[in-house]
Amino acid sequence: MDGRFYFSTDSASCKGRNLAANPNAVMHLESGDDVAVVEGRAEEVMERGVLRRFAAAYKKKYDFLPDVNSASSRVYCLRPQAVFAWEERDFPSSATRWAFR
Numbered sequence: 813m814d815g816r817f818y819f820s821t822d823s824a825s826c827k828g829r830n831l832a833a834n835p836n837a838v839m840h841l842e843s844g845d846d847v848a849v850v851e852g853r854a855e856e857v858m859e860r861g862v863l864r865r866f867a868a869a870y871k872k873k874y875d876f877l878p879d880v881n882s883a884s885s886r887v888y889c890l891r892p893q894a895v896f897a898w899e900e901r902d903f904p905s906s907a908t909r910w911a912f913r
Contacts, residue, residue, distance in 0.1 A: 817850065817890040818857065818866050820878050828886055831856075839890055849896045854888040863887055 817839055821827045831837065837854040841847065857863060863880040866887055871877040879885055891912075898907040 813866060813869050817852075817892075818869075818887060819890070820866075820870075820880070820885060820887045823884050823886050831886075831888060837888075837890055845900045847896070847898050847900065850890065850892050851894045851896075852890045852892045854890050857887040857889050 819839075821831070823829075823832070831854050835854045836851075838849060838851050840849045857866065867878050867880045878887075880887055893912055895910045895912075896907070898904070
């Protein structure tokens, strides 16, 4: 959404506790054949309008409406700082790194 990666978690979950202690995060695709790894910083989203749009987009994609009003629910935006990508079939010639400021 808006060229960023949004996700949610419960503040008491392992992920929620880890992000509270250290907001540096990594996101990747499940595929081992077409690889994309995004490194960045997760920032908690507090703006009500963005939370509503996130919930609507999540519902549309996963057919589940997250409760962004729950006291324990947290929504984060991962702002990419670096991306690594490659295709397994022609690694290392396809390996590429992008850096963002």
